[in-house]
Amino acid sequence: MRIYVYFIGKPRDAHANAMAEEYIKRSTRFATCEMREIDPRRVDPFTKHANASKILLDPAGKASDSASFARLFEEGHDLVFIVGGADGLPPEWKPRADRLLTLSPMTMPHELARVVLAEQIYRALTTLRGHPYPR
Numbered sequence: 001m002r003i004y005v006y007f008i009g010k011p012r013d014a015h016a017n018a019m020a021e022e023y024i025k026r027s028t029r030f031a032t033c034e035m036r037e038i039d040p041r042r043v044d045p046f047t048k049h050a051n052a053s054k055i056l057l058d059p060a061g062k063a064s065d066s067a068s069f070a071r072l073f074e075e076g077h078d079l080v081f082i083v084g085g086a087d088g089l090p091p092e093w094k095p096r097a098d099r100l101l102t103l104s105p106m107t108m109p110h111e112l113a114r115v116v117l118a119e120q121i122y123r124a125l126t127t128l129r130g131h132p133y134p135r
Helices: 014-027 066-071 110-129
Strands: 002-008 032-038 053-063 079-083 099-102
Touching: 002 014, 002 110, 014 032, 014 110, 032 110, 066 110, 079 110
Parallel strands: 002 032, 002 079, 053 079, 053 099
Antiparallel strands: none
16 A cells, blocks of 8 residues: 655645654555655646545545544555645546545644644554554
């Protein structure tokens, strides 16, 4: 299984970046994980990862608890998570997504959303492996 976390917009907050990177680094013990900035004018994740499940973070998406989120990882398919920037996601991407997911009904900076997403990815992977982290 490969997990990709793509985000739109320059990562400016060094503290948030370090936290997100740390959770992605921890996750690599359980799966191949990558996190990086993309430019939606140059990268089409739907073509690049044709066989992966594309999960877009969007305020209008479905909320999920940690246990439900972990079930996304059970099948072992590649997963692509996309976090929008200050202006959100390109509108033409939303209908093409396999799932729209919201992390919270509250608005948060995209850098903080990446931290929360990266931690939940790590939590899901450790949950499925019986690791003591998610107790």
